[in-house]
Amino acid sequence: MILSMTGFGKAVKVFNNKKITVEIKSLNSKQVDMSVRLPQVYHVIELDLRNKIATALQRGKIDVVVFVEANENTTPISINVPMLKQYKEQLTTMAKELEISLPDDWYATLLRLPDALKNEVNNTEVTDEELQAVKDCVDDAIAGLTEFRAQEGERLKTFFEEKIEAIQQLLNEVPQYEGVRVEKIKARIMESLAKLENIKVDNNRFEQELIFYIEKLDITEEKIRLQNHLNYFLDTLNNGSGQGKKLGFISQEMGREINTTGSKANEAELQKVVVRMKDHLEQIKEQVLNVL
Numbered sequence: 001m002i003l004s005m006t007g008f009g010k011a012v013k014v015f016n017n018k019k020i021t022v023e024i025k026s027l028n029s030k031q032v033d034m035s036v037r038l039p040q041v042y043h044v045i046e047l048d049l050r051n052k053i054a055t056a057l058q059r060g061k062i063d064v065v066v067f068v069e070a071n072e073n074t075t076p077i078s079i080n081v082p083m084l085k086q087y088k089e090q091l092t093t094m095a096k097e098l099e100i101s102l103p104d105d106w107y108a109t110l111l112r113l114p115d116a117l118k119n120e121v122n123n124t125e126v127t128d129e130e131l132q133a134v135k136d137c138v139d140d141a142i143a144g145l146t147e148f149r150a151q152e153g154e155r156l157k158t159f160f161e162e163k164i165e166a167i168q169q170l171l172n173e174v175p176q177y178e179g180v181r182v183e184k185i186k187a188r189i190m191e192s193l194a195k196l197e198n199i200k201v202d203n204n205r206f207e208q209e210l211i212f213y214i215e216k217l218d219i220t221e222e223k224i225r226l227q228n229h230l231n232y233f234l235d236t237l238n239n240g241s242g243q244g245k246k247l248g249f250i251s252q253e254m255g256r257e258i259n260t261t262g263s264k265a266n267e268a269e270l271q272k273v274v275v276r277m278k279d280h281l282e283q284i285k286e287q288v289l290n291v292l
Contacts, residue, residue, distance in 0.1 A: 002243055003292040004152030005029070005060040009145030013137040015130050020068050022134075022141040024053065026060035026149075028290045038066035040115060041126050042134055049138055056142045058242060059292055066134065080117060084110045149292065156287055160237055160247075163280045164230055167254075170277050171226060174219070174261075177270040185217070185266060217264045226257040244291035251285050 005028040013020045032054045036046060053064060087110055095102050103109040110116060233250045236243050258281060262274035 001150065001241070002153040002157050002237060003149040003241070004156055004290050005149070005244070005292050006152055006290055007145040007148035009141040009143065009148060011137045011140030011144060013133055013140070015133040017070060018068050018130070019070070020066070020134055020137050022137045023065045024141045024145050025063045026057060026145060029059060029061040032059060032062065034062045034064065036064040037114060039068055042066060042131070045131050045134065048135070052135070052138060053142060057145070059244070066138070078117070080115055083115050087113050156291060157237060159287060160284060161234070163284050164233055166280045167277050168230055170273050171223065171230070173273055174223060174270065177267055177273070178219070180267065217266055219261050219264050222257045222261045222264070226254060226261070229254045229257065242292055244288060247288045247291055248285070251281060251288055255281055
């Protein structure tokens with residue numbers, strides 16, 4: 001099966017009087033590019049969480065948010081004024097240095113920042129059991145995201161199969177234009193020679209040169225290699241895991257054979273077939289970037 005790099009997972013776990021929520025979002029990226037936001041009291045396990053998530057998700061631009069709140073309003077909440085004061089000073093300094101405008105709504109901006117609100121949930125020391133609860137919640141969010149990726153992967157698989165089949169059908173059309181193409185090339189050369197006055201043509205030599213010229217335009221090898229690439233693409237699609245990079249390499253090789261076929265075409269209808277192949281292939285290349 002194939003997995004998409006795009007996904008979203010969310011998990012909620014209640015521990016004593018706390019409600020722990022983990023949200024993980026991933027988009028396509030060549031490597032692991034991770035951003036983790038979590039309460040200060042949980043920073044002791046940040047490295048463990050990063051390693052856990054990176055191992056499970058392998059690739060992607062990954063955003064992780066962990067936040068905790070009082071369960072059923074059992075804990076008094078107040079605005080963390082000292083923290084907001086520091087935030088405002090830093091934002092003001094940053095705005096001056098970057099020459100950008102300050103927020104229009106300070107209240108909304110500051111209250112969205114981490115630890116803007118304080119309560120017993122944020123101030124009490126955490127136990128090993130609570131840290132394990134956070135890790136378990138992250139595991140559940142990873143599982144949800146992986147399921148999302150699998151669903152998107154099935155959609156991508158269907159898309160790729162349709163596009164490969166479309167290219168296959170176009171490849172099957174190529175032979176019907178090859179015989180006509182040779183005759184057209186021969187007729188065009190004969191017509192050009194006929195326009196030359198006082199020129200005698202050695203028919204044997206002419207046939208030899210014509211055969212040599214047509215051999216240079218032969219696309220048999222290109223057709224065979226393209227067929228092999230189509231088969232290899234489908235085989236890779238249906239076997240193994242983490243096929244994104246490999247599918248990208250195969251699609252590049254397919255592009256080379258299609259481009260070479262186009263450069264040798266010398267026939268209008270065959271050129272149209274090549275253009276349609278390129279169109280399907282470009283759609284494949286675009287979506288391959290989303291495959292894990």
